[in-house]
Amino acid sequence: MSRSIERQLHLIDFTVGSILRRKGKNGALLLVYTLVIFVLASVLFFTRSLRAEAAAVLKNAPDIIVQRTLTGRYQFIPMGYADSLRTIRGVASIAPRLWGYYYDGGFGANYTLMVPNDSTVQPGTIEIGSGIARLRNIRVGDIVPLIGHDGNPQTYTVARILDNGSALVSADLLLMAAADYRSLSGIPDSFATDLVLTVRNPKEFPTIAEKITRLLPDTRPIVKNEILRTYDAVFNWRAGIILLLFTVVILAFFIFSFDKATGLSAEERKEIGILKAIGWETGDVLAMKFWEGIALSLMAFLAGAILAYVHVFFGSGFLFAPILKGWSTLYPSFSLAAHINAGDLAALFFLSVVPYTIATIAPAWRVAVIDPDAVMR
Numbered sequence: 455m456s457r458s459i460e461r462q463l464h465l466i467d468f469t470v471g472s473i474l475r476r477k478g479k480n481g482a483l484l485l486v487y488t489l490v491i492f493v494l495a496s497v498l499f500f501t502r503s504l505r506a507e508a509a510a511v512l513k514n515a516p517d518i519i520v521q522r523t524l525t526g527r528y529q530f531i532p533m534g535y536a537d538s539l540r541t542i543r544g545v546a547s548i549a550p551r552l553w554g555y556y557y558d559g560g561f562g563a564n565y566t567l568m569v570p571n572d573s574t575v576q577p578g579t580i581e582i583g584s585g586i587a588r589l590r591n592i593r594v595g596d597i598v599p600l601i602g603h604d605g606n607p608q609t610y611t612v613a614r615i616l617d618n619g620s621a622l623v624s625a626d627l628l629l630m631a632a633a634d635y636r637s638l639s640g641i642p643d644s645f646a647t648d649l650v651l652t653v654r655n656p657k658e659f660p661t662i663a664e665k666i667t668r669l670l671p672d673t674r675p676i677v678k679n680e681i682l683r684t685y686d687a688v689f690n691w692r693a694g695i696i697l698l699l700f701t702v703v704i705l706a707f708f709i710f711s712f713d714k715a716t717g718l719s720a721e722e723r724k725e726i727g728i729l730k731a732i733g734w735e736t737g738d739v740l741a742m743k744f745w746e747g748i749a750l751s752l753m754a755f756l757a758g759a760i761l762a763y764v765h766v767f768f769g770s771g772f773l774f775a776p777i778l779k780g781w782s783t784l785y786p787s788f789s790l791a792a793h794i795n796a797g798d799l800a801a802l803f804f805l806s807v808v809p810y811t812i813a814t815i816a817p818a819w820r821v822a823v824i825d826p827d828a829v830m831r
Contacts, residue, residue, distance in 0.1 A: 466745050484754055491758025491806055492765070496773070498798050499766040506793035516650035518659065519676040520666060530645040535670060539651065542665050544658045550646035552635050556600065556628065561589055565628045569635050577631045579613040585625030587615045603640035610634065740815055747811035755807055759799070767792050 520539065522531040536548045552569040565586060575581055580598060592598060592612055599607045616624040636643065653662055663675040765773065 487754035495762035503793045517653040518651040520649040546652040580610040581614040581629040583624040583627040747814035751807040
């Protein structure tokens with residue numbers, strides 16, 4: 455083993471003993487440091503994974519959704535609009551959609567009603583999400599009454615409960631046949647909720663959206679990219695709320711770091727003076743403080759990151775989930791897949807470990823360059 459490596463090992467051994475001798479102060483610092491890393495990493499992991507889940511869900515979303523508006527209010531769109539949109543070059547296919555919301559006053563929950571494009575649901579039957587089944591204690595074969603637009607109840611037989619694997623998008627979903635949906639909602643046969651377009655070339659999305667607006671001025675085209683940007687904006691905004699709520703904790707950490715950067719305790723100054731008096735060089739003192747900063751910051755970083763990982767991916771982020779996911783009576787319980795960006799972890803590491811390590815070296819250098827007698831006096 456080379457002399458320099460052996461020297462550093464001795465310095466590390468001495469540093470560990472020095473940390474343990476001041477375990478009260480260092481323990482408090484480590485606790486706050488770990489808590490800050492835990493909060494930041496939890497928000498980072500949660501928002502990153504939710505974005506990935508949203509992107510996966512929206513991957514098969516329509517290229518362009520065409521809605522009709524009147525004085526800024528959403529309206530049903532005539533089926534005849536599809537014929538006009540087919541004249542736009544670049545549009546591969548057009549399909550009408552029937553969907554909406556149903557408020558269940560008895561349970562205080564909103565259901566998403568939808569007619570599937572493949573028309574697999576038979577008239578008189580419905581398929582429901584796991585959240586609805588759990589809320590109303592429904593099993594396959596049960597009869598479910600729904601109040602129609604005219605105030606009269608209509609009954610349906612539960613044909614299937616949608617797979618839990620799709621709970622993120624289907625927990626509050628209620629699928630029914632087109633005829634049943636029109637009877638329940640009162641939408642005439644000549645209207646649809648909206649129209650969905652498939653475009654051959656994704657680069658033509660903006661151009662086709664502009665042509666739709668010129669051809670049908672009372673419509674609003676929604677491009678898939680706009681939906682993805684909206685989800686990103688919502689998650690970023692909610693993540694900001696979490697960080698704002700924990701501003702006090704983050705400020706406490708900076709106070710601890712500032713205390714380290716502005717000066718050493720009398721005991722630490724005396725220790726450095728003794729070390730200098732018995733022959734330690736300034737470089738040795740700085741190396742000791744460097745290893746001290748690295749040890750504390752690495753322990754806090756690893757502990758905070760591991761706790762955040764367990765909290766988000768095994769505990770479903772129970773501390774922050776209501777804010778980051780949004781509140782809903784039927785919001786599904788699901789486990790997020792781990793989507794961790796190495797760049798985000800690296801940024802978190804350098805923003806937390808590097809500043810604190812530097813903060814421990816700076817005051818030690820100011821003391822180490824003073825005469826040992828003056829320091830000990």
